Amino acid sequence: MTADPRPVPSEAESTAEEADDGDGGYRVRDRLERRAIAVAAVVTAGVLSLLFYYPVATVFVESVLVEGTLTLAVFLEILRDPFYFGDLARLFAGESPLAVGRDLLSSDRRLGIVGFTAYQAALSTVLSVALGVPAAYLLARYEFRGRRLLRSLTILPFVLPSIMVAVGFVATFGRNGTLNGVLGVFGLGPIELMFTLEAILIAHAFYNAPLVARVTTAAWESVDASAVETARSLGASPMRAFRDVIAPQLYPAVMMGAALTFVFTFGTFPIALALGGFQLATVEVFVYRLVRDLNYAEAAALAIIELLITLGILYAYLRYEASHAVRSRGIRPLPRHPLSPPTLSVRELLPRAGLAVYAVIALFVFVFPIASMLYASVSGPGGFTLDHYRFxxxxxxxxxxxxxxxxxxxxxxxxxxxxxxxxxxxxxxxxxxxxxxxxxxxxxxxxxxxxxxxxxxxxxxxxxxxxxxxxxxxxxxxxxxxxxxxxxxxxxxxxxxxxxxxxxxxxxxxxxxxxxxxxxxxxxxxxxxxxxxxxxxxxxxxxxxxxxxxxxxxxxxxxxxxxxxxxxxxxxxxxxxxxxxxxxxxxxxxxxxxxxxxxxxxxxxxxxxxxxxx
Structure with a gap:
């Protein structure tokens, strides 16, 4: 038998060779791991482009490319149409700004669809801020059982479906709704709020007042208590300390909530469609109507105009925030006071009385619609019934x-x-x-x-x-x-x-x-x-x-x-x-x-x- 001329590797050489193979495999795995985040970023960008940026770009193209021709005619038609822009459309048609401004200030002015959308968004913003700031004051300045749960409930705008809330408002404010049922017990009513601007505004406040409350509460809780104490030690009254120390740190948060509320309500769709119908239609409702009528070019152009307006509002807010934002030092937050202390002075009683009134309004705006929907789902002319579920x-x-x-x-x-x-x-x-x-x-x-x-x-x-x-x-x-x-x-x-x-x-x-x-x-x-x-x-x-x-x-x-x-x-x-x-x-x-x-x-x-x- 002939001996094998190849040298037999020693045990040390075999171990070294296996180590080399292991190091090589580790290096490959390490290279893959080091590039994993970059690969994930590329994949995410591709998915986002496919699912969002390309479709949105398609809408842009639809608005300027009509029957293969690049044109702004659709935009110009919308801008000059009084149906969309009311008296403001005359500006785009070349009329005198003074004459248009005079008519806009008169009682018989025409707002158009875009003007009405901005008008209801402005009113919704004012109502949302009016209901959100007191809630922020309650959450930031008082301690009571259930405060954490109540603070958590301020995320409702991001959880509850808007069309479901619309159903709750129909069940509440309709002719046969729970509001008229309660009023009938006292021999009052009926009140018809369906397909009115008031119903839309209250529904918008349901969604956006908690948003204002959440961002304002966070700002209030970040105020440095030592700054307030310093102001008081220098002779400032409680109102003066609030105006000069606390309020400047709250303004950016309130403005943020107001800006977001305006943007959200300017682009309102389910609430306006269900509670206002086409007689109180917003821009978004008419975009949907144009899509349903297969008028894609006009729908795309109107949607782009709406987007430019909302982006303009957000840009204006960001400019405001950049120039007015106050950095919180966060050394020591303001202490919370018991909501129900053993004894109360007259000065302490007044804000709590105001909060009690606010609680009644909050129950009407935030709780009553959902409770009405649940009640309407199990009630009928004869009382309790499961007929709606049987249907x-x-x-x-x-x-x-x-x-x-x-x-x-x-x-x-x-x-x-x-x-x-x-x-x-x-x-x-x-x-x-x-x-x-x-x-x-x-x-x-x-x-x-x-x-x-x-x-x-x-x-x-x-x-x-x-x-x-x-x-x-x-x-x-x-x-x-x-x-x-x-x-x-x-x-x-x-x-x-x-x-x-x-x-x-x-x-x-x-x-x-x-x-x-x-x-x-x-x-x-x-x-x-x-x-x-x-x-x-x-x-x-x-x-x-x-x-x-x-x-x-x-x-x-x-x-x-x-x-x-x-x-x-x-x-x-x-x-x-x-x-x-x-x-x-x-x-x-x-x-x-x-x-x-x-x-x-x-x-x-x-x-x-x-x-x-x-």
């Missing part, structure tokens, strides 16, 4: 194919919410990571990533409809997505900014030494993120998931555009179709939607606490 069951069993049936609406809402969550959550986490890293240009990335907050669902829905749903031609091929996929995409775009707003503050507040220690021990940026950062902000991640799920469940604006003429309707769309025909089934469906969204709210409150960055 839903019968409609499910025997309804025709073209009729709205409950189970498909519930099923679609749940499936779309899960799909939107699976997209919105990773997108939101990645954007949170990118916007909390220290590098040049991160503020620009933050602004671009948060753009969906400033763009209405109607514009997103219209863009998805005219783009991916109708089909995109590329290299001779035509690509189209189904209505369900487009709806999930629209819901994900609506929900992911709220994931960012709950996760990013937590990442920003992490002790950087923990991350540096992990990196010093050999962890890649990706491994430090997964093993150190995300576990520390896990409650915020879960809270963001709850937000995304709840927002998808209640999303109406984009859904009603994409679901028109299909069987992809959700519970909010089903409620809107019921509400115009039979209020009872609409309230029953609203109660079902309330139960499902409340589950998300409970998760949100339990796991997120007061740490949300919204």
């Amino acid at each position: 839903l069951a019968e409609r499910q069993a025997t309804g025709a194919a073209f009729q709205v049936r409950p189970w498909p609406a519930v099923r679609n809402s749940l499936l779309f919410a899960v799909g939107a969550l699976l997209i919105a959550l990773p997108m939101g986490v990645v954007v949170s990571v990118l916007t909390t890293r220290r590098y040049r240009g991160r503020k620009l990335i933050d602004a671009v990533a948060m753009a969906p907050l400033a763009v209405s669902g109607i514009i997103v829905g219209l863009g998805l409809l005219r783009g991916p749903v109708f089909g995109i031609e590329f290299a001779g091929w035509r690509f189209a997505v189904g209505g369900a996929v487009a709806i999930v995409a629209a819901h994900a775009v609506s929900g992911y900014p709220f994931v960012v707003r709950t996760v990013a503050p937590g990442l920003e507040g992490i002790d950087r030494s923990l991350i540096e220690s992990a990196r010093a021990l050999g962890a890649s940026r990706w491994r430090a993120l997964v093993d150190v950062e995300l576990p520390l902000v896990w409650p915020g991640v879960v809270a963001g998931a709850a937000f995304a799920f709840a927002i998808s469940m209640g999303e109406f604006s984009s859904t009603v555009v994409l679901a028109t003429g299909t069987d992809q309707y959700t519970m909010p769309v089903a409620i809107e179709r019921f509400i115009g025909r039979r209020l009872g089934p609409a309230t029953a469906m609203g109660a079902v939607l309330l139960v499902i969204t409340s589950i998300s709210f409970v998760v949100l409150d339990r796991l997120g606490g007061e740490s949300f960055g919204i």
Whole structure:
């Protein structure tokens, strides 16, 4: 037998060779981990471009490209049309500004659709601030049982579906609503508030006053108590100390709440459609009507004008904030006083009496509509009944194919919410990571990533409809997505900014030494993120998931555009179709939607606490 001429490696050489192989594998894995965040950023940017920026760009193109010709004629027609701009349209037609201004100040002025939208948004803002600031005063200055729960309830605008709230207001203020029922007991009424501006304003206050209260409470709680004590020691009265020390730190927060309220109510859709109809229609309602009439060019142009107005308001606020913001030193917050102390002086009694009056108004505005909806869902002419729920069951069993049936609406809402969550959550986490890293240009990335907050669902829905749903031609091929996929995409775009707003503050507040220690021990940026950062902000991640799920469940604006003429309707769309025909089934469906969204709210409150960055 011939001996093998190849040398046999020693044990040490074999061990070294295995170590080399191990080091090589580690280096490959390390390179992948080091690039994982960059890859996630690229994928997120691609998804966001596909689901948001391309559809919105499609709306822009629709407004300036008519039958293959680049033109601004559609914009000019809208600007010069008194139907949209009232007397202001005469300015765009070349009339004298003095004559137009004189007519605008007269009692018979014409506002037009855009003017009325701005008018109701301004009134809604004033009412929301008037109801939100006292709530902030109560939460920031007094200690009482249930204060934390009441503070948590200020996130309701982001959780409760707007169409469900509209049903509650119909059940409250309708001719046969609970308000007239209560007034009838005392021999008063009836009062008809449906399809009036007052109903729209109160509904807007329901949504936006808690937002004003939340941001103002945070500002009030960050006031330095020592500054107030210094002012008092120098002879300032309590009113003077408030005016010179506290108020300047509250103004930016109040202005922020007011600006956001104006933007949200200027782009109002479900509330105005359900409570005002087309006789009190806003810009958003007419955009929807134009889409339904297949007038896409005019709808796109009107939507762009609306977007420019809202972005202008936000820009004006940001300029104000930059010049008036007061940095809180946060040394020692103002102490809270017991709401019900053993003894009260006359001076202490007056603000508490005012808060008692405010509590009655708050119950009427914030609690009564939801309670009325629940009551209407189980009541009828003969008293307590489950007929409205039986109607839903019968409609499910025997309804025709073209009729709205409950189970498909519930099923679609749940499936779309899960799909939107699976997209919105990773997108939101990645954007949170990118916007909390220290590098040049991160503020620009933050602004671009948060753009969906400033763009209405109607514009997103219209863009998805005219783009991916109708089909995109590329290299001779035509690509189209189904209505369900487009709806999930629209819901994900609506929900992911709220994931960012709950996760990013937590990442920003992490002790950087923990991350540096992990990196010093050999962890890649990706491994430090997964093993150190995300576990520390896990409650915020879960809270963001709850937000995304709840927002998808209640999303109406984009859904009603994409679901028109299909069987992809959700519970909010089903409620809107019921509400115009039979209020009872609409309230029953609203109660079902309330139960499902409340589950998300409970998760949100339990796991997120007061740490949300919204």
